[in-house]
Amino acid sequence: MDILDATLRMQELALRINDDFLPFATREGLTLVTAHALWKVHPERADLTMSEMAAQLGCNASNATFVVKQLETRGFVERRADPADGRRTFIGLTEDGARARKRLGRALTSVSPLKALTEEQRASFVSILDVVSD
Numbered sequence: 001m002d003i004l005d006a007t008l009r010m011q012e013l014a015l016r017i018n019d020d021f022l023p024f025a026t027r028e029g030l031t032l033v034t035a036h037a038l039w040k041v042h043p044e045r046a047d048l049t050m051s052e053m054a055a056q057l058g059c060n061a062s063n064a065t066f067v068v069k070q071l072e073t074r075g076f077v078e079r080r081a082d083p084a085d086g087r088r089t090f091i092g093l094t095e096d097g098a099r100a101r102k103r104l105g106r107a108l109t110s111v112s113p114l115k116a117l118t119e120e121q122r123a124s125f126v127s128i129l130d131v132v133s134d
Helices: 003-025 034-042 048-058 061-073 095-111 117-131
Strands: 077-083 085-094
Touching: 003 034, 003 095, 034 048, 034 061, 034 095, 048 061, 048 085, 061 077, 085 095
Parallel strands: none
Antiparallel strands: 077 085
16 A cells, blocks of 8 residues: 555544544533543643644644633633743633543444454554654
8 A cells, every 4th residue: 555545544533533522522512622621731730831732733822712712711721821921821621621621532432443352452553653653
């Protein structure tokens, strides 16, 4: 199989996952982009900055602000000024956001095509993803 065919199959898989996941995100009042952004806000971390969020989403600061405002409107995240540097804003999950994040994780797992793989196959797949993601 050549690189183009393999890449197109990977793209088709990603689109399928998005299509299968979209109804769950919609149920939470989110788009695929805002659901992805919610996943970037880890429950153990309260010091994610807006610039880090923008970098993780692969967008500029104003787009990241727009996405975070949507999450904030849903009550899933809260923003607060960095006490040491008022120019920076931290993003943290709310309790509702943590619960929504767990629901979305269960939903994504339920529709994942990776369920068809054995644990060993998933480990191999993740190893390959690690190589191609760097």
